[in-house]
Amino acid sequence: MNQISNLILPIIVLLVILYGFIKKTNLYDEFVVGAKESFDMIIMMFPCVLGMILGINLFLESGFLDIITRTIKPLFEIINVPTEILPISLIRPISGSASLALLNSIFTTYGPDSIIGRITSVIEGSTETTFYVITLYFGCIGIKKIRYALIAGLLADLIGIIASIVVVNMIFS
Amino acid sequence: MVNKIWGSFIVIGIIFCIMNNKIEDMNIIILESAKTSIDMIIKIFPVMALWLGIMNIAKASGLISKMARGLSPLLTKIFPEIPKGHESLSYISSNIIANIFGLGNAATPFGLKAMESLQTINKKKEVASRSMITFLVINTSCVTIIPTTIISLRMMHGSANPNDIIFSCFLATFISLIGGLIIDFFLARSSKK
Numbered sequence: 550m551n552q553i554s555n556l557i558l559p560i561i562v563l564l565v566i567l568y569g570f571i572k573k574t575n576l577y578d579e580f581v582v583g584a585k586e587s588f589d590m591i592i593m594m595f596p597c598v599l600g601m602i603l604g605i606n607l608f609l610e611s612g613f614l615d616i617i618t619r620t621i622k623p624l625f626e627i628i629n630v631p632t633e634i635l636p637i638s639l640i641r642p643i644s645g646s647a648s649l650a651l652l653n654s655i656f657t658t659y660g661p662d663s664i665i666g667r668i669t670s671v672i673e674g675s676t677e678t679t680f681y682v683i684t685l686y687f688g689c690i691g692i693k694k695i696r697y698a699l700i701a702g703l704l705a706d707l708i709g710i711i712a713s714i715v716v717v718n719m720i721f722s
Numbered sequence: 723m724v725n726k727i728w729g730s731f732i733v734i735g736i737i738f739c740i741m742n743n744k745i746e747d748m749n750i751i752i753l754e755s756a757k758t759s760i761d762m763i764i765k766i767f768p769v770m771a772l773w774l775g776i777m778n779i780a781k782a783s784g785l786i787s788k789m790a791r792g793l794s795p796l797l798t799k800i801f802p803e804i805p806k807g808h809e810s811l812s813y814i815s816s817n818i819i820a821n822i823f824g825l826g827n828a829a830t831p832f833g834l835k836a837m838e839s840l841q842t843i844n845k846k847k848e849v850a851s852r853s854m855i856t857f858l859v860i861n862t863s864c865v866t867i868i869p870t871t872i873i874s875l876r877m878m879h880g881s882a883n884p885n886d887i888i889f890s891c892f893l894a895t896f897i898s899l900i901g902g903l904i905i906d907f908f909l910a911r912s913s914k915k
Contacts, residue, residue, distance in 0.1 A: 554889040565780045574783040583778020587771035595763050603755040604728050607735030612742045644724050661881035674869035674891035677862040690841045693848040697909040698855045702862040705902030712897035716890045
């Protein structure tokens, strides 16, 4: 399984370059133009990440979350799921930067290669900021009644979270 | 929503830190968060630049639009309400392909275009149509092949193999996409009655 993961990136790069060769694309020029776009994205990201790291780290340090986690822990132990994944699962649909800040603190505490680190990596990678997407897309075309959109989006996220736990447990243990 | 949550994080954080007698730690955290965030940005930046560079080749060579066209037959099945050959289908497929390759910046404009186009065939302009919600569900499951941000964050924390979650991510998003579409199908059917 690890081999597959390791092959995906090089194979995609190879295919993209080969196709570009056949189509006589200016490979290097286009690469440079694309890479340049990252400056704008990073500049846009920085203030959000800064704000969320401050908020999340203060919140985590305060011990408030420990009280909540301790209360639900028995429930999670029954289904054999680490409680540490709870905060990121709750925050992920609301804010991308906040969940990234949480992921950062999980990596600091448990390490990226721990089972918790891997599950949360996959949760972060397989779910979206549903609230943001709904606000953005429906807001801009003037939809007032969203009907079952939020339920459907959040349920899709929930399936993503459950799938992350199951898949990581299957592949890495 | 984000405003209220962020505010509560900080208010709860500071009050509980004082209550739990963690005043010194709190001072360190306030100042350290600036450093942590710039560390994160600096580590994410090069991986993102690399990926956007590679993907720009795929865009310029026409690979992305070719793949988007290949998706159309499948889409007519997922979106039964959209008339065949309607322009919204091409925006939807471009958005999906851009998302798959981690081109968030390119995906959003396509997504907005797709929504505008779906609005032109929507009967009640203030109510979300079935197709709009299905498109939204596809977006929230967000199938991605290379989650660049997560990989670079794993690199920064010294992972032995930051890429080893790629396959798991792909599998998990695929499951959530299929599950999301099934849920959407049944919710659409029950809301009609």
